[in-house]
Amino acid sequence: MLIIGIAGTELRAQERDWLQHPACAGAILFARNVASREQVAELTAAIRAAAARPLLLCVDQEGGRVQRLREGHTALPALHGFDALYRRDPQAALALAREHAWLMASEVRAAGFDLSFAPVVDLARGNRAIGNRAFSADPQVVAAFAAAYVAGMHEAGMAATLKHFPGHGSVAEDTHFEAAVDDRPLEALRREDLVPFAAGIAAGADAVMMAHVTYPQVAPEPAGYSPRWIGDILRGELGFRGVVFADDIGMAAATPVGGVAARIAAHLDAGCDVVPVCHPELVPEALQALQGRPANTAALLGLIGRGPLGWDALLADPRHAQARAALVQVPTPGADAAIASGANDAGYLA
Numbered sequence: 001m002l003i004i005g006i007a008g009t010e011l012r013a014q015e016r017d018w019l020q021h022p023a024c025a026g027a028i029l030f031a032r033n034v035a036s037r038e039q040v041a042e043l044t045a046a047i048r049a050a051a052a053r054p055l056l057l058c059v060d061q062e063g064g065r066v067q068r069l070r071e072g073h074t075a076l077p078a079l080h081g082f083d084a085l086y087r088r089d090p091q092a093a094l095a096l097a098r099e100h101a102w103l104m105a106s107e108v109r110a111a112g113f114d115l116s117f118a119p120v121v122d123l124a125r126g127n128r129a130i131g132n133r134a135f136s137a138d139p140q141v142v143a144a145f146a147a148a149y150v151a152g153m154h155e156a157g158m159a160a161t162l163k164h165f166p167g168h169g170s171v172a173e174d175t176h177f178e179a180a181v182d183d184r185p186l187e188a189l190r191r192e193d194l195v196p197f198a199a200g201i202a203a204g205a206d207a208v209m210m211a212h213v214t215y216p217q218v219a220p221e222p223a224g225y226s227p228r229w230i231g232d233i234l235r236g237e238l239g240f241r242g243v244v245f246a247d248d249i250g251m252a253a254a255t256p257v258g259g260v261a262a263r264i265a266a267h268l269d270a271g272c273d274v275v276p277v278c279h280p281e282l283v284p285e286a287l288q289a290l291q292g293r294p295a296n297t298a299a300l301l302g303l304i305g306r307g308p309l310g311w312d313a314l315l316a317d318p319r320h321a322q323a324r325a326a327l328v329q330v331p332t333p334g335a336d337a338a339i340a341s342g343a344n345d346a347g348y349l350a
Contacts, residue, residue, distance in 0.1 A: 001025035001295050002264075002286055003058060003245075005278040005347075009035045009043060016050040018283055023290035025274055025300050026056030026114075030068055030347060037072030037111065037311070044112030056300050058276075060350040061108050061116040063100065064132055064333075073107050076100060077330040079145070080124055080132035084331055086141055094148040096326060097135075101152025101160075103323040109158060109309040117161045117209060117245075117350070119149040121196035122169035129174040132333040133350070137169075139192050143199035150203040159206035159303045164247060165234060166223055167193025168211040175212040175253035176348050185217045186233075198238055206303060207243040208234060210272065212253035221266075225257060230271035243299055246272040248349035249286070250279040261289035273299040278349050 003026050006015045018024055027047050034040045044057050059068050064078025077100070085093035101119070108116045121142055124134035135145040150160040166189055173180035182189075197208070210224035219228040224246045234240050246267040249260065257266045260282055267275045273296060277286040314320055 001274045001300065002283075002290065003028050003056065003274055003276045004283045004286070005030065005276075005280050006033060006047075007280045009033055009039055011043070011046050011050060015280075018287060019047060019050045019055065020052060021287045023287055023293070023295055024051070024055070025295075026058060028058040028060075028276060028278055028349065029113075030060075030278070031070075032347065034068060034070070037069075040069065041112050041311075048112075054301070054304050056115060056304055057113045058115045058117060059108060059111075059113050060118075061104055062118050062120060062133055062350065063104065066133060066350045069108065069111055073111075074103055074324055074327070076104055077327055078132040078333050079120060079135045080333040081330040082145060083124070083136040083141065085329070086136065086145075090144070094144055096329065097145050098148045098152035098155075099323040099326055100330070101149040102156045103320065103327070105153045105156035105158035106309060106314055106317075106320065109156060109305055110311045110314045114305040115159055115161065115207075115303055116153075117163060118153070119146060119160065119162065119200075120164075121146045121162050121200055122164055122167055123193055123196075125170045127169045127171060127174070129176060129350075130169045134169050139195035142196040146196045146200035146205075147203035150200055150205050154204065157305060157309070159305075160200070160204075161207040161209055161245065162197055162200040162205045163209035163245075164211035164213075165197055165208045166211065166215070166229060167197075168213055169193065171213060173253075175247070176251050179253050179256070180211075180213045182213055182215050183217060184215070186215075189215065189218070194233075194238070197234075201238055201240050205240075205242065207245060208240060209245040210247055212247050212251055221257070221270075222253060224254075224272060225266045225270050227270045235271070243273045243303060244271060246275045248276045248278045250277070250282055251348065260285045264289050268293075276349050279347065
């Protein structure tokens with residue numbers, strides 16, 4: 001099953017055909033698709049109308065530099081700002097993160113989406129793609145925030161997606177543009193990077209997004225292509241029963257296995273349920289690659305929301321104004337080293 005990207009602020013005839021393809025599970029929008037709050041609501045409605053079955057509509061709306069929806073939406077603080085608050089008052093910081101999650105998810109639903117790919121539960125250890133998108137460098141602190149954030153998204157009626165499994169924060173490389181290798185043994189990863197994922201899964205996270213990072217002491221291929229990581233560790237050891245997303249197949253670190261068809265097959269064969277194809281120029285080849293392959297549409301039904309939450313209803317909810325006011329307390333993290341990161345590029349999945 002594929003989540004596809006589209007080119008602009010309106011659907012083209014060819015894109016309507018893509019959305020009707022049996023292998024298309026939904027669409028993801030980026031800043032290139034957003035001109036205004038009203039326009040994006042019209043576009044999400046048009047995408048739903050173009051398909052003969054329910055589709056999953058997705059966006060990256062984390063806070064900080066990764067916010068595809070800006071005009072008419074709250075400017076959400078980056079997650080790393082919560083770390084300083086946690087050191088002063090852990091319970092207050094966790095409660096505020098829950099409000100961040102509720103506010104983000106509520107506004108994304110009001111725009112007509114089902115899912116924002118959040119939260120990031122990687123460790124803040126200097127990765128160029130992650131930067132201040134991560135809560136903290138401390139695994140136990142990130143684990144506490146992961147549980148709080150999942151709860152806040154659920155309160156807003158949105159499924160939560162933990163990313164990027166099994167942990168993207170402890171290597172320097174940005175997988176949008178280069179391969180990344182983490183040579184630590186599995187025991188070290190269990191003590192550190194896997195801790196927040198275990199906490200998020202225990203809190204009821206509905207989905208996990210894989211990292212395009214290779215951990216050669218665990219498996220020879222990047223994690224999203226690895227039956228060891230997906231089947232044995234994520235589903236077996238951690239007991240995860242939700243939806244597994246690959247990361248974007250257009251990223252540089254996804255390319256070693258071959259062309260578009262080879263990447264999709266490798267992800268699905270390894271155990272991924274859904275493969276994002278964010279660059280529209282790759283979509284025709286991706287759909288062709290899945291001709292005749294059985295599609296597991298049931299895997300995504302639990303992620304599709306309860307229908308759009310209208311802006312009028314959201315703005316009438318006192319919690320909306322209260323959450324916006326409360327988030328002013330979150331400090332702005334220091335300069336982000338990942339200025340040129342693909343996460344800041346509206347054409348890439350973050």
